[in-house]
Amino acid sequence: MRYSTLMYLSGSSEKTRTFRVPTFLIWLIISLLAILLLGALSSFYMLGKLSQAHNQNRALLEENSMLLQENRKIQLLEENLKSNTVLLKRVLNLVGVSSDQSGPLASTAQDSALVVFLENSDILLNLDHPLSERTILDVIPSGMPSQGRITRGFNPDDENLTRRHFGVDIVNKEGTKVYATADGVVEFAGWDDIFGKMVIIDHTGEKGSEGFKTVYGHNLVNLVAEGEVVKKGDLIALSGNTGKSTGPHTHYEIRRNDVAINPEPYLKSENYSIGN
Numbered sequence: 001m002r003y004s005t006l007m008y009l010s011g012s013s014e015k016t017r018t019f020r021v022p023t024f025l026i027w028l029i030i031s032l033l034a035i036l037l038l039g040a041l042s043s044f045y046m047l048g049k050l051s052q053a054h055n056q057n058r059a060l061l062e063e064n065s066m067l068l069q070e071n072r073k074i075q076l077l078e079e080n081l082k083s084n085t086v087l088l089k090r091v092l093n094l095v096g097v098s099s100d101q102s103g104p105l106a107s108t109a110q111d112s113a114l115v116v117f118l119e120n121s122d123i124l125l126n127l128d129h130p131l132s133e134r135t136i137l138d139v140i141p142s143g144m145p146s147q148g149r150i151t152r153g154f155n156p157d158d159e160n161l162t163r164r165h166f167g168v169d170i171v172n173k174e175g176t177k178v179y180a181t182a183d184g185v186v187e188f189a190g191w192d193d194i195f196g197k198m199v200i201i202d203h204t205g206e207k208g209s210e211g212f213k214t215v216y217g218h219n220l221v222n223l224v225a226e227g228e229v230v231k232k233g234d235l236i237a238l239s240g241n242t243g244k245s246t247g248p249h250t251h252y253e254i255r256r257n258d259v260a261i262n263p264e265p266y267l268k269s270e271n272y273s274i275g276n
Contacts, residue, residue, distance in 0.1 A: 148172030166260035167253030174248040196242025217251035
């Protein structure tokens, strides 16, 4: 057997110690140390790889979760869009306009109450929440505010300034009940030099209607106060002959974003009998 001599020199003395160790044992120890070193290096390398794989896997799981959420949102948007499309057709039918119309009748519908529904981004484009038929119809003015006969229509662009008219006049008997045509809050209830005793209702509220207001003029008496919350069909006044008027009637306006629009298409709904 071959031996190797190892010499140990002590630093505190001059004595030298000699050890005879089998050569194979030295190589065995060196091999074991090399194996341990390689094992440690391999372990660090594998741990790094495992950590990287874990991070990648976690990122993929998070991405997959986000994709699932986005997919669910898309499904909800599709469902709400379908629901809102069906609802739009129902509302069109409620105001007497067929959703299948084309040509002149369809263009007439562009001037109706439904144009507000179609153009109203706060309602139609907010697809995160499905619409309800009741919500839409409650905030869109519809129906006659009082019984009577329309004797003067909407005429805002007449060259003769004295003939311009920003609403409709409904002739009736003095004391005829006047009703709110949509949900809202009374913005004004008082005296106006032209319309006499007048009520203005703001229908914007929290339901999404975009800048709707209605005006009820020439009243005998106002039955609501400013700031009062009213519902469609609530009694708000009695018709009269106050202000610049030639006889008992109700002056009725619909304004959107403080601009008067033609109220006549809004009066055609037979599905909402105001005040019954």
